[in-house]
Amino acid sequence: MKIIEASSYKDLSAKAAMLFVAQMVEKPNSVLGLATGSSPIGLYQELIDYYKKGIISFKDVVSFNLDEYVGLPKTHKESYDYFMHDQLFNHVDIKEENIHVPNGIFTDANAECDKYEALIKAAGGIDIQLLGIGVNAHIGFNEPSDVFAKKTHRVDLKEETIQANARFFGSEEEVPKEAVTMGISTIMAAKKVVLIASGENKFDALEKTINGPVTPEVPASALQYHPDTTIIFCKTSS
Numbered sequence: 001m002k003i004i005e006a007s008s009y010k011d012l013s014a015k016a017a018m019l020f021v022a023q024m025v026e027k028p029n030s031v032l033g034l035a036t037g038s039s040p041i042g043l044y045q046e047l048i049d050y051y052k053k054g055i056i057s058f059k060d061v062v063s064f065n066l067d068e069y070v071g072l073p074k075t076h077k078e079s080y081d082y083f084m085h086d087q088l089f090n091h092v093d094i095k096e097e098n099i100h101v102p103n104g105i106f107t108d109a110n111a112e113c114d115k116y117e118a119l120i121k122a123a124g125g126i127d128i129q130l131l132g133i134g135v136n137a138h139i140g141f142n143e144p145s146d147v148f149a150k151k152t153h154r155v156d157l158k159e160e161t162i163q164a165n166a167r168f169f170g171s172e173e174e175v176p177k178e179a180v181t182m183g184i185s186t187i188m189a190a191k192k193v194v195l196i197a198s199g200e201n202k203f204d205a206l207e208k209t210i211n212g213p214v215t216p217e218v219p220a221s222a223l224q225y226h227p228d229t230t231i232i233f234c235k236t237s238s
């Protein structure tokens, strides 16, 4: 693991963006693994700036998002599909058919999850995967558990995750209680991983991730076994 301390959220976003820009310059048809939440917003703004300056293009990029809430239509403002279009996709030249966000509305969860895995495989695997981290060290929506969930799967969200995400909804009651998420082995199969974390409320999770035992109780700790993971963190959340 490479650990980089940034001086501010802006610095963290700029540094993380440079890793994505380098990837896209080297391989314009990169397969990007993307995340939602507060952490990547600054990074996405940086990428939009690089695109506007003509330094990168998304025209041959393929994207796969980590996760989606179960039951939210793509038109719902808190769906991750909506978030990604709002924060990044609507501002760059990515092709709609190259965008993949897990489908949160389905009749057969297993079939939907298997389809997502097959799509990632057919695209040649993820070149660079962006991750945030939960206060309980979840990555994607892989919550602390007895076992490392492997592939894309449906998951019950933990109370602390529902509480943390209530800030995006009107109240805790409105936060969906289930999600579909890439599994730990899906994430571990990415060629490169970039995890970003800002603010002291993430420090305990980061400490356990970097220095603690590798255990499914700390899902991000699996990254200790990933051959090319960079963690960029800063003390303040702004």
Ligand code: F6R
Binding pocket: 034, 035, 036, 037, 038, 039, 040, 066, 067, 131, 132, 133, 134, 138, 139, 140, 141
């Ligand atoms: C989002 C995701 C989550 C978040 C994590 C941190 O797609 O998979 O694991 O990265 O909950 O969220 P923020 O960045 O809002 O603190």
